[in-house]
Amino acid sequence: MFGFNNISIDKKSRFSFPAKYRDAFINSNENQIVITKDPQYPSLKVYLGSEWDQISTKLSSLQGLDPIVRNLQWTILGNASVCDFEPSGRMQVLISADLKKYAQIEEANRICLIGMGNKFEIWNQENWEQRQTGGSLATEILDIVLPESIKDMSF
Amino acid sequence: MFGFNNISIDKKSRFSFPAKYRDAFINSNENQIVITKDPQYPSLKVYLGSEWDQISTKLSSLQGLDPIVRNLQWTILGNASVCDFEPSGRMQVLISADLKKYAQIEEANRICLIGMGNKFEIWNQENWEQRQTGGSLATEILDIVLPESIKDMSF
DNA sequence: ACAGAATCCGGCTTATAGACCAACTCATAT
DNA sequence: ATATGAGTTGGTCTATAAGCCGGATTCTGT
Numbered sequence: 001m002f003g004f005n006n007i008s009i010d011k012k013s014r015f016s017f018p019a020k021y022r023d024a025f026i027n028s029n030e031n032q033i034v035i036t037k038d039p040q041y042p043s044l045k046v047y048l049g050s051e052w053d054q055i056s057t058k059l060s061s062l063q064g065l066d067p068i069v070r071n072l073q074w075t076i077l078g079n080a081s082v083c084d085f086e087p088s089g090r091m092q093v094l095i096s097a098d099l100k101k102y103a104q105i106e107e108a109n110r111i112c113l114i115g116m117g118n119k120f121e122i123w124n125q126e127n128w129e130q131r132q133t134g135g136s137l138a139t140e141i142l143d144i145v146l147p148e149s150i151k152d153m154s155f
Numbered sequence: 156m157f158g159f160n161n162i163s164i165d166k167k168s169r170f171s172f173p174a175k176y177r178d179a180f181i182n183s184n185e186n187q188i189v190i191t192k193d194p195q196y197p198s199l200k201v202y203l204g205s206e207w208d209q210i211s212t213k214l215s216s217l218q219g220l221d222p223i224v225r226n227l228q229w230t231i232l233g234n235a236s237v238c239d240f241e242p243s244g245r246m247q248v249l250i251s252a253d254l255k256k257y258a259q260i261e262e263a264n265r266i267c268l269i270g271m272g273n274k275f276e277i278w279n280q281e282n283w284e285q286r287q288t289g290g291s292l293a294t295e296i297l298d299i300v301l302p303e304s305i306k307d308m309s310f
Numbered sequence: 311a312c313a314g315a316a317t318c319c320g321g322c323t324t325a326t327a328g329a330c331c332a333a334c335t336c337a338t339a340t
Numbered sequence: 341a342t343a344t345g346a347g348t349t350g351g352t353c354t355a356t357a358a359g360c361c362g363g364a365t366t367c368t369g370t
Binding site: 012089094 | 347348350351
């Protein structure tokens with residue numbers, strides 16, 4: 001579940017997971033994934049079902065009167081899309097128009113899928129390269145001061 | 156698992172581990188290695204499977220909203236490539252175009268593989284020599300201020 | 311100089327990504 | 341109620357890339 005992949009999305013905004021991750025999905029009995037917005041950068045996060053259960057449970061239980069927490073709830077929970085996933089099959093995922101817009105991949109026919117161990121990120125190639133070479137993005141959100149309640153969470 | 160090796164990479168960007176390390180791999184039941192970017196210098200890191208499990212688990216559990224942590228996650232986890240050894244016992248490793256570029260070995264047909272005990276490093280020969288003689292590299296990243304959460308980690 | 315081992319090289323095989331197409335569903339309008 | 345068309349889903353095919361393997365070449369130690 002690691003590493004960089006440049007993959008295509010078809011006209012219907014579908015992409016398929018690289019086959020090299022298949023065994024990991026099967027071994028961990030994952031049959032759904034969740035795709036949602038990244039709160040920090042114009043990119044998307046893809047969680048395994050089990051990972052998502054933990055994150056969403058924890059995040060939704062937090063005190064929403066804190067504006068930072070509420071923003072995270074909106075962004076992460078409010079845009080999540082659950083997708084049934086058959087690891088023995090083609091492992092295809094649909095990206096909604098709204099998520100494509102957020103990640104600035106409306107016009108693109110290729111995306112970058114980055115394996116981060118327990119999750120994946122989806123980036124527009126230019127944004128990704130700029131970020132990796134130390135450049136900053138117009139839309140990034142810097143210096144979030146995290147409330148104590150989420151210091152131990154990893155999104 | 157120590158020492159300096161100057162070895163060749165072929166047209167398909169593969170290299171094979173010096174045979175002198177083979178017994179050590181077999182004895183420790185390692186059947187895969189992971190190759191990824193070094194966060195500090197234009198070079199690559201090669202971890203044994205078991206070592207990688209520890210590092211990646213710890214690193215992916217950290218709070219990704221911290222920009223330094225997220226950069227390390229991107230660099231180390233997001234560029235990792237897992238590689239199984241050949242059934243015949245030969246230990247061949249493919250270096251992706253992206254990793255070659257990062258380590259500045261795009262045009263090279265030889266690399267330096269440095270055994271560091273529990274991991275290896277891969278360098279472009281000129282960079283390695285310059286670094287060993289105290290010279291500085293144009294692209295190195297100095298003085299990372301590490302957050303408390305990763306002070307005890309060794310990459 | 312020779313023998314054995316390690317390394318390098320390139321062809322062959324297999325698996326996969328990506329594109330194309332067919333079928334089905336659903337919505338709308340007549 | 342039926343026909344039309346758009347949107348969605350799933351299947352199949354093919355070029356490409358990854359994995360596997362054997363032989364040629366180079367290296368090392370005696």
